Amino acid sequence: MLARHAEDLFWIGRYLERAEDTARMLDVTYHGVLEAGSERQPAELWSELLEVLFLDDEVDGFDASAGDAVGRLLIVDRTFSGSICSLVGRARENARTTREWLSSEVWEAINELHLRLSRIDLELAAQTRPYDTLRMVRSGIQSATGAVDASMPRGEGHRFFVVGQRLERAMITSRQLRVWRRRVGGFTSPAAYAEWVKLLRSVSAYEAYLREHRASMEGGRVLQFLLQSPDLPRSVLHCLGACELMMTSMASENYGIESRRRAGRIRAEVEFAEPGELADPLFLERLEEQVVELASLVEEDYFRPGPSIIMHAFEAF
Amino acid sequence: MGMLGSYLGRGFCEMATEDGKPRDHYRRLYDRLDQFAADDLESRVQLIESLFRRQGITFAVYGSDEGTERTWPLDLVPRIIPSAEWEHVQAGLTQRITALNAFLEDLYVGEQAAINDGVVPRWLVESSEGYVPEAVGIRVPSGARCVVSGIDLVRDDAGAYCVLEDNLRVPSGISYVLENRVAMTRVLPVAFGRYRVRPVGHYGASLLRSLRAISPPGSSDPTVVVLTPGVFNSAYFEHAFLARQMGVELVEGRDLVVDDHVVYMRTTRGLARVDVIYRRVGDEWLDPVSFRSDSMLGVPGLLSAVRMGTVTLANAVGNGVADDKAIYPFVPAMISYYLGESPILPNVTTYLPWEPDQRSFVLDNIDRLVTKPVAEAGGYGIVIGPKADALTLEAAAAAIEANPRGYIAQDVVQLSTHPTWVGGGFAPRHIDLRPFVLSSDTVEVIPGGLTRVALREGSLIVNSSQGGGSKDTWVLVED
Numbered sequence: 001m002l003a004r005h006a007e008d009l010f011w012i013g014r015y016l017e018r019a020e021d022t023a024r025m026l027d028v029t030y031h032g033v034l035e036a037g038s039e040r041q042p043a044e045l046w047s048e049l050l051e052v053l054f055l056d057d058e059v060d061g062f063d064a065s066a067g068d069a070v071g072r073l074l075i076v077d078r079t080f081s082g083s084i085c086s087l088v089g090r091a092r093e094n095a096r097t098t099r100e101w102l103s104s105e106v107w108e109a110i111n112e113l114h115l116r117l118s119r120i121d122l123e124l125a126a127q128t129r130p131y132d133t134l135r136m137v138r139s140g141i142q143s144a145t146g147a148v149d150a151s152m153p154r155g156e157g158h159r160f161f162v163v164g165q166r167l168e169r170a171m172i173t174s175r176q177l178r179v180w181r182r183r184v185g186g187f188t189s190p191a192a193y194a195e196w197v198k199l200l201r202s203v204s205a206y207e208a209y210l211r212e213h214r215a216s217m218e219g220g221r222v223l224q225f226l227l228q229s230p231d232l233p234r235s236v237l238h239c240l241g242a243c244e245l246m247m248t249s250m251a252s253e254n255y256g257i258e259s260r261r262r263a264g265r266i267r268a269e270v271e272f273a274e275p276g277e278l279a280d281p282l283f284l285e286r287l288e289e290q291v292v293e294l295a296s297l298v299e300e301d302y303f304r305p306g307p308s309i310i311m312h313a314f315e316a317f
Numbered sequence: 318m319g320m321l322g323s324y325l326g327r328g329f330c331e332m333a334t335e336d337g338k339p340r341d342h343y344r345r346l347y348d349r350l351d352q353f354a355a356d357d358l359e360s361r362v363q364l365i366e367s368l369f370r371r372q373g374i375t376f377a378v379y380g381s382d383e384g385t386e387r388t389w390p391l392d393l394v395p396r397i398i399p400s401a402e403w404e405h406v407q408a409g410l411t412q413r414i415t416a417l418n419a420f421l422e423d424l425y426v427g428e429q430a431a432i433n434d435g436v437v438p439r440w441l442v443e444s445s446e447g448y449v450p451e452a453v454g455i456r457v458p459s460g461a462r463c464v465v466s467g468i469d470l471v472r473d474d475a476g477a478y479c480v481l482e483d484n485l486r487v488p489s490g491i492s493y494v495l496e497n498r499v500a501m502t503r504v505l506p507v508a509f510g511r512y513r514v515r516p517v518g519h520y521g522a523s524l525l526r527s528l529r530a531i532s533p534p535g536s537s538d539p540t541v542v543v544l545t546p547g548v549f550n551s552a553y554f555e556h557a558f559l560a561r562q563m564g565v566e567l568v569e570g571r572d573l574v575v576d577d578h579v580v581y582m583r584t585t586r587g588l589a590r591v592d593v594i595y596r597r598v599g600d601e602w603l604d605p606v607s608f609r610s611d612s613m614l615g616v617p618g619l620l621s622a623v624r625m626g627t628v629t630l631a632n633a634v635g636n637g638v639a640d641d642k643a644i645y646p647f648v649p650a651m652i653s654y655y656l657g658e659s660p661i662l663p664n665v666t667t668y669l670p671w672e673p674d675q676r677s678f679v680l681d682n683i684d685r686l687v688t689k690p691v692a693e694a695g696g697y698g699i700v701i702g703p704k705a706d707a708l709t710l711e712a713a714a715a716a717i718e719a720n721p722r723g724y725i726a727q728d729v730v731q732l733s734t735h736p737t738w739v740g741g742g743f744a745p746r747h748i749d750l751r752p753f754v755l756s757s758d759t760v761e762v763i764p765g766g767l768t769r770v771a772l773r774e775g776s777l778i779v780n781s782s783q784g785g786g787s788k789d790t791w792v793l794v795e796d
Contacts, residue, residue: 003583004572097548100561156585255586302585306574 001156005101007303008094009157012110013164015094016141018053019087021172023137025049026074028202030130035194046070048183052176055082068127075126075133084137085117101157105147113140159246163298170239171291173203177226178284184219193217199226203234223278227270227287236287240267243294250302259297266290329476329733330745331396342399342793349508350394355741358393361504362738365391368500374492374554390786391497393504393738396748396768397512403792406470406478406752407762409662412652414466414754417485417639419655421462425452425635436654437647441671444722445644446692447486447637449600451607455624455634458531461757462633465524465595467491467766470662470750472733479665479730481749482645484694485636487597490767491753492555493787495520495562501789513794515764520753521562524595527757528563531629532592539592542568542582546598546614556597570598575618578625593629600634631757642691642725643669666728670721679726680714686726687777688713696780703729704775732777735788737770747771748788749779765790 029049033042049070077083081090092114095107116136125133145165152158180199196217200206203226212229213221229235244267247260270287277283332343339347350358368374369388398406423431424442432439442448467488469481498517502509525541532539545556547569560567572582573591581588596603598614605612607620622628638644646667649660668686670676679686683702690698700713717724734745752766768788769779779785 001585002566002568002572003585004569006585093548099557100567160585250585252586305583305585305587306581307576 001101003303003305005098006156006160007299008098009101009160010164010298010303012091012094012098013161013166014168015087015091016110016144017165017168018082018172019084019091020138020141020145021169022053022074022082022084022087023134023141024204025052025176025202026071027131027134028198030071032198048179049074052172052179053082054175071126071130072123075130075137076122085122088114088117088137088141098157103147103151105151106144109140109144109147113137113144116140156250159250160302163243163246166239166242167291167295167298169234170236170243171288171295173226173234173239174236174284174288174291176203177223178281178288181219181223181281181284196222205232205234208232220275220279224275227278228273236291237267237270240270240291243267247298256301259294259301262290262294262297266294328731328745328747329472329474331472331733331735331748342397345511346395346397346508349505349511350743358738359741362393364504365393365500368503369496374496389493390772391493391500392770392786392788394736394743395501395505395508395789395791396735396750397791397793398765400793400795403764405661409478409480409660410468410752410754410762411760412656412658412661413468413480413483413648414463414756414760416652416655417466417483417648418460418463418756420651421485421633421636421639422457422460423655424638425462425633426454426456426460431651431654434654436650437644441643441722442638445638445641447600447635447639447641449635449637451620452633452635456626457633458533458629459758461527461531461631462636463639463754463756464527464531464631464633465491466632466754466756467751468754470752471665471730474731474733476733478662478750480648480662481665481730482642483640483648484751485640486632487599488751488753489552489555489597490751491520491763492558494753494763494765494767494790495558497787497789509791512791514791515794517763517765520763521559521564523755523761523763524559525563525565527755527761528593528595528631530757531631533626533629536592540565540590541593541595542566542573542591544568544570544573544594544596544598546570546602550597552597559595570612570614570616573616573619575616575622578618578622578627580616580619580622580628591628593631595631600637603630603634642689643671643722645725665730668726670717670724670726676717676721679717683710683714683717683726685729687729688717688724688726690716691723691725696778699778701729701777704777729777732771732779735768735770737772737786737788739772739774744774746774747777747779750790764792 026049029045033045053074073080073083075084078085078089080086088110092110095102095110099107122133148158148161152161176199180195184195196219197206199222200209205226208231209222209225212225225232225235227236230237230241232238240263244260244263247256247263250256251260266287273283332347333339366388369391374388420431420437423429431437432442463485465488467484467490469484470478471481472478494517528541529539541563542565543556543560543563545553545567547553550556557567566582568582574581574583574588576588580591580594582591601608602612602614604615604617604619606617608615619628620634623630623634646664646669649664652658652660668675668679670679679688684705686702688700688702700709702710705713732747732749735748736743737746739746748768748770750766750768753763755761755763768790770786770788771777771779771784772786773784776784
C-alpha cells in the first residue's frame with residue numbers, strides 16, 4: 001500500500017474522531033455553562049474546553065467569555081483548522097484521494113456530511129439550536145465510521161484508519177482526565193458530583209459508569225474507569241489495546257517494530273498500574289506524552305519510507 | 318406522430334438518409350425512441366445526470382467561475398457504427414498509428430531516415446514544441462512509443478471518415494467510453510437489447526496487458542502504476558478510474574523516488590520497485606532535473622532511469638512532435654514512406670502558413686478557413702472563419718503573420734450530425750469520434766470510442782471544455 005494513502009487514511013480516522021469528540025464536548029460544555037450558576041465562570045469552562053482540544057495555544061488571546069464565539073469557532077469557522085467544518089472538510093479531501101481504499105458507502109457518508117455542513121446556514125443553526133446541530137454532526141460521523149466497520153475489508157487500509165481513530169481518542173480522553181483533575185482538585189478529594197457527570201458524558205461513559213459503580217461518584221473510580229476499563233470503547237486501555245492489535249497484525253520482521261513495541265508497553269503500563277500510581281498527577285502527564293510519541297512512531301514506521309522529499313518544493317501546494 | 322416523426326438532419330446525417338428514412342442499422346433504435354413520450358425521455362435524461370453525479374463522474378473546468386466539478390452530459394441517443402464501416406476505420410487507425418510510431422522510433426533512436434530523405438522537413442521537427450532532444454537515444458521495449466493514442470475522426474458531408482488530429486501524448490476520454498456504456502444499458506435497456514454491440518468493458522485488462530508487455534527486460538512480474546498530477550487535474554477522475562480498473566496504484570510524483578537509476582514507490586513496507594509508469598503527466602513536468610525545475614508534479618531523476626532502461630514510460634517521452642498540428646499534414650507521406658501503403662483514412666485539407674504561397678492563400682481566405690494554433694489542445698484558440706467576426710479574423714491573421722510556424726489552416730469540414738436530445742426534443746448536432754488505440758507488442762483498437770457532440774446549435778467544436786457532450790458509441794458485431 002502506498003505510504004501516502006496509508007497516511008491519508010490514518011488522518012481520516014483522526015479527523016473524524018476529533019470532530020465527533022469536539023461535538024460531544026461542546027454539547028456538554030454548552031449545558032454545563034447553562035447550569036453553572038455562580039460557582040464557575042463560563043469563561044473558565046470554555047477555556048478548559050479549548051485546552052482539552054489542544055487549541056489553547058492556537059487561539060491565544062481569544063476571548064472565551066462569550067460561549068457563542070467559542071461555539072462559532074469550533075463548529076463553523078472554516079479558517080480555523082480545529083473547527084468541525086474544517087475537520088470534516090479535510091477528512092473528505094483525504095477520502096477523495098483514497099477512494100480506491102474506501103467503500104462507496106464510506107465515501108458517500110463522508111461526502112454527505114460535508115455537503116450538509118456546507119448547505120445549511122450553519123452559523124445560525126449553531127447559535128439557535130446547538131443541540132440539534134451537534135447531534136447531526138455526531139450521527140453523520142457515526143454513519144461514516146459505521147460504514148467503515150460494516151463495509152471495509154480488514155486489510156491495511158482499515159487498520160490505518162482504526163489506528164488513527166483510536167490514537168486520537170486515547171489522546172483526547174487522557175487529556176480530558178488531566179484537565180478535569182485540575183478542575184476538581186485531585187481525584188481523591190470529594191468532588192462535585194456534577195463535574196464527574198460532565199466528564200463521563202463528554203466521553204459517552206456516564207451510563208456505563210452507573211451500571212458498573214451505581215451512582216457512587218468518586219474521583220478515583222472515575223479515573224480508573226476511564227483509564228483501565230477493558231470494556232469501555234473510549235477508555236485509554238481500550239483504545240491502546242485496539243492500536244496494539246492492529247500494529248501486531250501489520251508489523252513484520254522489518255517493519256513497524258518500534259511502533260508495535262511502544263503500543264504494547266504503554267498499554268501494559270496503563271493496564272497494570274496500581275490505583276496509587278494512577279492518582280499521581282505525573283502519571284497522566286506522562287501518558288499523554290507517550291500517546292503523542294506513539295503517533296509519531298507510526299508515522300516514522302509506515303509513512304516515511306525512502307529518502308525524504310525536499311519539503312520546500314512542496315510547500316507551494 | 319412519434320418524437321422522431323418530424324426530425325430533419327443537416328449535413329451528413331448519421332441516422333437518416335436524405336429522404337428522412339432511418340438507415341438500416343438505426344431502424345431498431347429509431348423505432349424504439351419513436352415510441353417514447355417526451356416526459357419519459359426527459360426522466361431518462363435526469364437518470365443519467367443523477368447516476369454520474371452520485372458516482373462523482375465529473376471533470377474540472379479551468380477558468381470557470383461556477384465551481385470546479387461538472388458532469389459531462391451524456392446524450393440519450395447513442396451513435397451506431399455498422400460492422401463493415403468499423404473494419405475500415407480500424408484498419409486505417411492501425412495503419413496510421415504504426416506509421417506514427419515508426420516515425421518517432423526513426424527520429425529518436427533511428428537514423429532519422431524520413432528527415433534525411435526529405436519526407437518531413439528537419440527544421441519543422443526541431444522547432445516543434447513537442448520535440449524533446451533529451452529523448453534522443455532513449456530506447457523503448459518493442460519500440461512501443463504510442464501505447465495509448467486517441468485519433469480524432471470526423472465525417473465530411475459525403476460521410477467519409479477523415480483524421481482531424483492525432484493525440485499521442487496523454488489522450489483522455491476513455492473513462493467516459495466505459496461509463497457511458499454502463500449508463501446507457503441502464504437507461505435504454507430495451508433498445509440496447511435489440512442490437513449486438515461490441516463490448517468495451519475489457520479496456521482495463523487490455524491496457525494492463527499492453528503496459529506489462531513493455532516492461533524492462535528481466536522483470537518477471539512487472540509492477541505497473543498510473544502517475545497523476547493530482548486531485549486538482551481536470552482528468553483526475555479518469556486517472557483514478559484507470560488505476561482502479563487495472564487494480565494498480567495511482568501515484569503522484571511525491572510517491573516515487575529514484576535511487577541509483579531505479580524507480581521505487583514509497584509504500585508502508587518501504588520502497589517497492591516500479592517497472593512501468595502509465596503517466597498522465599506532460600513531458601515537461603516529468604522530471605525537474607531534466608525539464609522544468611519548478612515542476613512539483615515530477616520525480617527528480619526519472620528521466621535518467623528511463624534512459625538506463627530500468628523503467629518504461631507510456632507514452633514515451635517526446636511524442637508531442639508527431640501530433641504537432643504542423644507535422645500532421647506529413648502523416649500521409651509517413652504512411653507511404655514507412656509502410657509502402659496508401660493511407661486508408663485521409664487527412665483534412667490543410668494549409669501551412671510558414672510556406673509563403675500557402676500563407677498568402679490562408680490570409681486571403683481566412684474567412685472561409687479554420688485556423689488553429691499548433692500547440693494548443695482542448696479546442697482552445699480555434700477560429701472558424703465563416704462564423705467569426707471581423708475583429709477575430711483580423712487578430713487571427715495578425716497572429717499568423719507574426720508566427721506562421723505556430724498555426725495551420727484547414728478547410729471547414731461540415732461535420733456529420735446526429736439526432737440529439739436538446740431542450741425537450743430531438744435536434745441535429747455535429748459530432749466527431751475519438752477512437753482509442755492500444756499499441757505495444759500488438760495493436761488493438763477499442764471498438765467505437767468517444768463520440769463527442771457539440772450541444773450548441775450549429776457549433777462545430779465538440780470539446781468538453783467548450784460546451785460539448787458525449788454519446789455512447791455502438792459498434793455492431795455484424796451488420
